Amino acid sequence: MSQFEPKIVAFFCNWCTYGAADLAGVSRLDYPPNFRVVRLPCTGRLNPKYILEAFKLGADGVWVSGCHPGDCHYISGNYYARRKFVLLHHMLEAIGLEPGRLNFSWISSAEATKFQEVAKDVVEKVRACGPNINFRKAELELGLSEVA
Amino acid sequence: MASNKVVGAVLVAGGGVAGMQAALDLANAGYYVYMVEKSMAIGGRMSQLDKTFPTNDCSMCIISPKLVEVGRHINIELLTLTDILDIQGQEGDFQVKVRRNPRYIDMSKCIACGECTKKCPVKVDNDYNESLDKRKAVYVQYAQAVPLKFGIDAQKCLMLTKGKCGSCQKVCPAKAVDYEQKAEEITLGVGAVILAPGFTPYKPKDFETYRYADNPNVMTALEFERLLGATGPSMGHVVRSSDHKEPESIAFLQCVGSRDVNRADNGYCSSVCCMYAIKEAIIAKEHAKYDLKVTVFYMDIRSFGKDFERYYEKAKEKGINFVRSRIHTVQPKQDGGVRLHYVTDHGQSATQDFDMAVLSHGLVITGETLDMSYKFGLKTDQYHFAQTTSFAPVALSRPGIYACGVYTGPKDIPSSVMEASAAAAAASSKLASARGTLTKVVNVPAPVDISGEPPRVGVFICHCGINIAGVIDVPKVVEFAKTLPFVEYASNTMFACSQDNQEQMVRLIKEKRLNRIVVSACSPRTHEPLFMETLAAAGLNKYLFEMANIRNHDSWVHAADPAEATRKAMDMTEMAVAKAALLVPLTENVIDVAPSALVIGGGVAGLNTALTLSDQGFKSVVVEKDAHLGGIANRIHSTAKNEVVADYLEQLKAKVEADQNISVVLGAEVEKVEGFVGNFETTLTTGEAVKHGVTIIATGAKESKPTEYLYGQNPKVVTHLEFDEKIKAKDEAVAAAGTFAFIQCVGSREPERMYCSKVCCTHTVHTAVHLKKNNPEARVFVLYRDMRTYAQKEDIYKEARDLGVIFIRYELESKPKVTAAGEVLNVLVHDPVSGRDILINPDYLVLAAAIVSGREHELAMKYKVPLDGDGWFFEAHQKLRPVDFATDGMFMAGICHYPKPMDEVVAQAQAAAARAVTVLTQPRMTVGGIVAEINQAKCSSCGVCVAVCPFSAIGIDPEKGKAVVNEAMCKGCGVCASSCRSDAPSLRGFTNAGLFAQIAAAL
């Protein structure tokens, strides 16, 4: 039986983690192809809605990554982001999101190896959670099931 | 033969952080810049660093935007692999002869795919990694290098040395390898030259004591830095070179090749080693997943910069052990480790074993740099640093040639950056008449109006030779792209970035009336600007562009799974198309800039800023709250270089008075502030309203009033400034006195004021020398905690000791006790070396009272700029933007930023002026593009966006009661857009709709 291949939406800030992914490419550091990257100027741009939206649309996992605290290209963007993440992460796990579905990291543009490690780790964690059934929209699919 | 010709170009030699900053400031101020770099890429030493102190910022992350900016600047011509041969002419009109050495790779063709490196059979020590690992003979200096072009090491290449191999030429998909390239000499006409050649780290090879040469587990700090680096030889994993085992303990040995006239002949302090050692110690402990023991062996910890002392304290809290001692012998151990022999603080011999030792080696001037100084007629000091004065800290002995960075003395990054801006200001001070004469502007056709048109997306999918197509089924992605909504045209291309493809794209955009463009190729971080220019050239608004990074994020990392990689490329293209279809043209607007400055503070910093601005032809108003100019410098006798401050001040004031561009308002302060960059309007307490384009805060600081050591109770106890005033006044009692004592760190480096006042140690030894020279019989005692005579100031410390000044160290826990018995002042101090208490009866007890900030909260609020916890004005970035505020158009200079000596104050003042000129030089500023906007119908005026904006770019419109974005200040981070509960702010280019479309397309 083939193993479950999760679909993961990743949100990277342009200046650090997106750069780390670029560098991982330059360095040919391979990692699983399970995620799709949405490039943001800053993790501060990440509206918590986007995370919920990704789950609602059926993402099995979400990965958010930006500059280390203090390294923000926009001075304090990721400090504000971090507070939002603290609340959202706590909230979602408190109401029953499986730990491992929603992942956060700080990866600087020089940390290609950390990028590779975290990428692998995120995919494995999400894989272990299994398909996202509980946080996806059903109404539409219920309707579709009648015509498909 | 003097000519009056003034050339509006400047040559900057050295592409390190200092050279880059100078080049950017000049280019942004209307001068054409030749940036000459010896190696294949710019970036300098900073590109080798893992982190930077005291913020632990990732070094590469913070310089790479600067690298890219320099690399892409239309008015900076980057000459890599280039040497300067000769400088002829004089200030205003130099002819600089340079030699451009061959790279053997055609830069216009190289796509940096790395195929050549893969195939190259030659392995060479990798200098970027301090020879800890190997690179190939054809290589790129480092992954983020600018220009991102490969080059061939002519000394090692088999083809170039032996005429055989040629494999790189065979595999290069872009046909970029050219073994026939030859060196060429060219002459550049420039008005001024800035030299920023930097340093080389001291090589402890000959220093047998440290066993560096024969024990691989004794490394230099720069090697260790590379070991810590994520791109280093062990990818940040701290292991010993000998056995790749994780060390259990590491010793840092300070002052290797510094403060050492015996072996190294380097009497100076290298200024940065204490801090980088602390940093490396902290990072090493963080990297180790176990309890790594780190000990730093030091003579004095010199954490004198902004936030350095706290960093040192934090290191102690983290368990890093600090031992005051100089290691005299390093003995190798069987297990590969070292046994250190040293004498303790209390005079006892001791040994300790470590698995590794790191030598904190100093910064030295290379022979090559020294040769250059001689050749170009530039005076140097005994340590080969270029000579400058305190009042003209970036001007070299030959007019028209300026310096910045370590060339003039050891210093850290922010000081180098400050000097770089200062050098830009100084270098252009005589060139103002030629500003804008040699600079280029880009002319683009007016964009076509696409309003009302449905999206017509053009998709270009790049093969990147075999880089993408070797893994991804590109034709399949093209066919898929054609099925996506709004896609009008899709095709594949061998190299999307090639000149012919750009032309093809322009043609297709026009022919097929494409109004959105998607390129699936490499990283937007490197290539987006290029394609945006292509759109502009085709008459399309450049923001109607989106990229899918199917190379770096796909083919290069999923080579093992072509099917999944292809699927991913399809998804990524779909995401890009989905977002692109929702893009709208973004407009850029121009706003007028008032070409003048308001300088707040009429001290040395403020006046120098105003004068430097005047050199560039800009008017300024200097507001001074006192009734006279000069500030705190009025009370200082002389500088560390023995320059008399009063004479200097007199000249300075006279120059300011005579200057038509400067008007001074005395006895006034800022009452009210309106406006923003380019258009400030400040009302002074005198009622005068000033319109200005930029603001420079130079409000200075104060000497604190000590609350201990009988200060204020006994007339013999005085502060530094009070004592200086006596010296200035040639006080007879001082001249007659026989015994002097100085107590250092009075009110500094204490829990409630955890910073070093930076100037006191130097000022004390300088004064002590003065006293000794005036009266060799005088007995002078200095009671100190760590002597912080950094850089060449160490010489004064040595001179003081040579003259017989007695230095006694004390601990914070056992401060000297000062009592008075009648006329007699008793100073009792415990000497840790002898273990005895020493009683001194000085005629004068001089206290190095802490320098304290003015805590200018009100001023800060008015200009929406921040103060740090100690009340110092808080710069935009501690390393790379030391004179800028995060708020555009706001700058700072002098000791309102942090205590510093006169030369650094002057440098910072010139730097502030240089930074200000980059704003003032354009009569109009372009604003807009990717900035936030507010949908006022959705705004509740709750103020969240105002509070979170890092750049104070959002305010509440008092009339409408709704938030408004000041496009001139917005940097496009989007924090407002994600913080607003009702989605009133939107970040253009990264709208909710666009991002939702991407998310949906991803799934």
Place this chain on the structure above:
Amino acid sequence: MMSLEEISQKIQASAKRLLAEGRAEVVIGYRRGTTPLTVAPHFARTAEDCDQLVWSSFAKINLATYLPKYPGKVALVAKGCDARSAVGQVVENQVLRENLYIIGVACNGMVDVERILAGEPRPAFEATEDQATIKLSGEGWITSLAREEVLRRNCRVCVSRTPSATADEVIGDQTEPLSADDFADLKELAGRSPADKLAYFKGLVKECLRCYACRNACPLCYCPVCFVDETRPQWLGKSQDEMDTFTFHVLRAFHCAGRCTSCGACETACPMDIKLREFNRVLESEVQKDWQYTPGLTWDQKPPLTTYRPDDEAEFIK
């Protein structure tokens, strides 16, 4: 202890005084409701209007909800939680401090009317109360309930019953908290499986009608356009999709994080009697734990999502 009648009289007297002095153009308080166990918000603009102002254990709706952008000078009859909401609104520029006068009332907690009614299926036509009891009567029956036992859940853990720090005046004897919310139930839940947690929280909102009464009753939900009403992009469907509903509650709680004063207006308004505060409490506990922040206690505090500390803890971020 001051009786309800006395408190009512004092409110009336204050209201009249404030109107007469021009300190307020309207006093927002409560009047008797048209059915038992209810009060109605009352906007008193004249002295006669003021005579109808009352205080009762049914004054559970948070009148601060009316404040944002309310024109002119307003006096607000406020319990502790209501005053905290008003303070938050001032901090968030919804109300001008100089246009607001807070008539604070020492609150002894409001009663849980839904619970009382659920326990008494016979139609009640009258309800009376004194300090300790609520008396309910219908056709041929009368029953009395101990007030303490039918308090709302949020009132049991209220730590700011009397708004002494921020009110312009306080009526009634200072009341002390019964206890503080120790979030013990949430902590217990946190230790359970994700499936259990999800079942609990999804169960809470199973009956949600998406009427958004909770939002409209909330003093913090003053956005001109709520995220659920966004149409471009419309990211929350309008159907009874379980996840859309759930997302609404999660996001609403998120938007109230560090701002919610546990006034319970949402639960009061909810026609389905959903324990909406459970969502808010999850974040309330986190905000308290991480940033030691309690909203609405002072006029100059910065809501936690509008600020940061460089050393904020976030150990879950790799």
Place this chain on the structure above:
Amino acid sequence: MAEYIVKENALRAFFQALAQERRLLAPVRVGGKLQMAEARPEEVTLDYGNTHQSPKSAFFPQTERLMAFHKDTAQSDPFVYKPLGLDKITPTVLFGLRPCDAQGLAICDQVFQNDRFTDPYWKTKYESSIKIGLACDQPGPACFCTAVGGSPYGEAGLDALAAVKDAGLALKAITEAGAEFLKKLPGLESGAAESELAERRKAVESKMPGPLDQAKVAAGAILDIFNQPHWKDTADRCLNCGTCTFVCPTCHCFDIQDEQNDKGGVRMRNWDTCMSWLYTVHGTGHNPRPTKTERMRQRFLHKLKYIPLKQNGQSGCIGCGRCVTLCPVNIDIREVAKQMNG
């Protein structure tokens, strides 16, 4: 018409018979609340009071998937909307409808099928159902059916009416369909219910409010009522929360939404509420009912002026009292009706 008595000990069998015949909707306790819901015979309660929510969702659910299409070009009819569910509607019996609610459904029926429009989803469900009322002996403090032309023993919209008698039921058929249905039920005993019901009706009605005078509202010009000053005062209190519309048996507004993903799309109908800003906002951003005053006024006018105008004087409010009880700020339609009448 047929009359029956169901003794207490025969109740269970009666409900079993109902459930056997059709899908049974009846008052049951759900999470502490009395609701009209799909019920097992043993769950049916004859409790006091009205169900928490109106029974309208039996025919007009809050979300109703109307049509769907798929995008699979390999299958037939991609991108073509096909109706959903019409062929899967099961005949239903509603037991325990309060007369006020039955009246409410009858009003909705006029909206969903009339001489201009027919809504197949409503029509099919409504017409295939049997509605058995349960008369109301203990009206609550917010009940006022008698004030708006109804009665706790009213028969409009019902096929049969029952009342609790000795813990059992007295039951009579009202329509032919009702009579037919009851006749088929096994074990139902005939008995004299008609007179019992008539007598009880009088007794209960006498305890309830008399007719609400709406003469001036009926006669008045809409614009005059529009401009009455009392709206502002009520609007001051109104939160626009829309609770009233969601619980009202005669509120029937809906919003049609399409949702789609990469596999296909669904068209669904969801309850809407005139209390919402979104209800009237135009694509331009203009909103003809910009504030809560207009929105709240609209609802009362709809109930008390527009429906009577369109449905021969029938009040759009049937006096169930749900909005009065559940309004968080105690806006009482009885008071508003009085104010509207001058």
